[in-house]
Amino acid sequence: MIRFEQVVKSFGDKNIAVDHLDLEAPTGQITCLVGPSGCGKTTTLRMINRMIEPTSGTITIDDRNIADVAAPELRRGIGYVIQHGGLFPHQTVLENVGTVPKLLGWDKQKIRNRSREVLELVGLPGDFADRYPSQLSGGQQQRVGVARALAADPPVMLMDEPFSAVDPMVRDQLQDEFLRLQDELDKTIVFVTHDIDEAMKLGDNVAVMRVGGKLAQMASPEYLLAHPIDDFVADFVGRDRGYRSLSFQNSPRFPLMSEPTVELGATVEQARAATNGRWLLVVEDGKPQGWIEPARIQSAIEPSMLHRGGTVARSGGPLRTSLDAALSSPSRRGIIVDDDGRLAGTVRAYEVLRAIEETDRVEVDPDDVAPEHANGRT
Numbered sequence: 388m389i390r391f392e393q394v395v396k397s398f399g400d401k402n403i404a405v406d407h408l409d410l411e412a413p414t415g416q417i418t419c420l421v422g423p424s425g426c427g428k429t430t431t432l433r434m435i436n437r438m439i440e441p442t443s444g445t446i447t448i449d450d451r452n453i454a455d456v457a458a459p460e461l462r463r464g465i466g467y468v469i470q471h472g473g474l475f476p477h478q479t480v481l482e483n484v485g486t487v488p489k490l491l492g493w494d495k496q497k498i499r500n501r502s503r504e505v506l507e508l509v510g511l512p513g514d515f516a517d518r519y520p521s522q523l524s525g526g527q528q529q530r531v532g533v534a535r536a537l538a539a540d541p542p543v544m545l546m547d548e549p550f551s552a553v554d555p556m557v558r559d560q561l562q563d564e565f566l567r568l569q570d571e572l573d574k575t576i577v578f579v580t581h582d583i584d585e586a587m588k589l590g591d592n593v594a595v596m597r598v599g600g601k602l603a604q605m606a607s608p609e610y611l612l613a614h615p616i617d618d619f620v621a622d623f624v625g626r627d628r629g630y631r632s633l634s635f636q637n638s639p640r641f642p643l644m645s646e647p648t649v650e651l652g653a654t655v656e657q658a659r660a661a662t663n664g665r666w667l668l669v670v671e672d673g674k675p676q677g678w679i680e681p682a683r684i685q686s687a688i689e690p691s692m693l694h695r696g697g698t699v700a701r702s703g704g705p706l707r708t709s710l711d712a713a714l715s716s717p718s719r720r721g722i723i724v725d726d727d728g729r730l731a732g733t734v735r736a737y738e739v740l741r742a743i744e745e746t747d748r749v750e751v752d753p754d755d756v757a758p759e760h761a762n763g764r765t
């Protein structure tokens with residue numbers, strides 16, 4: 388557990404970057420620090436590895452005051468990842484990844500083996516090892532940055548906007564891989580981002596900070612969406628927070644409709660025989676491929692003829708994906724698949740809404756609401 392107690396950091400008399408911060412980042416969990424530009428996120432993060440020293444207050448890691456630990460020793464147990472990976476441009480990927488083990492005096496073969504192992508772990512197979520950072524895409528550089536931080540297997544990882552310099556699709560993929568990795572590694576992670584969606588997706592806990600370096604609220608994403616402590620947090624977590632909170636509640640087993648289907652490659656006659664409505668679902672080996680309007684079929688069904696705009700939800704997955712599947716489907720019948728991606732059936736939006744009505748909201752924690760904020764809640 389990383390604990391901040393009444394931590395202040397001021398740069399000169401008037402510039403208070405972090406103001407009496409009390410914060411706990413539990414062991415083995417991801418704690419996201421989020422807030423507007425200049426609210427003190429990076430300063431908070433850098434105080435954990437003593438790149439910045441607090442003006443007052445105490446920071447402990449597993450009850451050990453970090454002020455009592457020499458900075459180099461402290462940093463051996465803390466991986467650090469920054470935007471763009473922060474790689475050394477004149478070193479190969481393998482050399483970059485081996486930086487900390489080399490500082491720790493590991494022998495060459497051990498460094499090489501471990502570096503290859505962590506590169507594999509972040510999805511960069513062998514032939515990337517001898518490249519230079521400039522020969523990598525932004526997403527690959529970020530992966531190397533994560534591999535480098537993991538090389539000496541530190542229990543704590545500090546990540547400062549590690550995925551914000553890549554395009555949204557790559558970012559999404561990096562986030563998914565990061566969550567999978569954390570599932571295996573159970574590191575204690577403090578993750579800075581200005582992107583509330585990223586914080587909500589990655590954080591077990593999310594700490595929302597205000598300009599002036601004060602903590603506005605810290606809670607699970609689900610709790611923050613249901614009970615923002617004041618207007619600032621409510622605005623920050625977003626106007627569509629009611630809808631977004633559905634991401635954190637799983638769907639029940641819906642009474643699914645059995646959907647008539649036709650195989651990809653089917654003839655006009657087969658398609659027309661299969662349908663009883665305007666839209667027909669096309670499958671391949673039981674897996675949904677897209678919808679088609681039977682009236683428009685002039686030849687055997689090919690992938691290019693399919694409407695692919697609708698989303699697909701996994702059975703028992705978040706209510707948000709089930710509702711989205713129904714809302715985005717051209718037939719208004721949302722596709723639900725099993726864990727192997729095979730069609731389980733379809734569901735209508737009103738069935739999902741009924742399930743939402745039957746779901747309990749997250750209970751408010753009475754200790755959580757400061758009296759001066761009680762009226763600000765919505």
Ligand SMILES: Nc1ncnc2c1ncn2[C@@H]1O[C@H](COP(=O)(O)OP(=O)(O)OP(=O)(O)O)[C@@H](O)[C@H]1O
Binds near residue numbers: 425427430
């Ligand atoms: N070395 C410094 N000297 C003076 N002021 C600083 C220094 N570092 C940070 N600050 C100030 O402290 C405040 C907090 O900065 P910090 O970088 O921690 O914010 P942030 O939330 O990470 O911002 P961003 O999202 O824009 O990166 C800002 O007002 C900043 O100008």
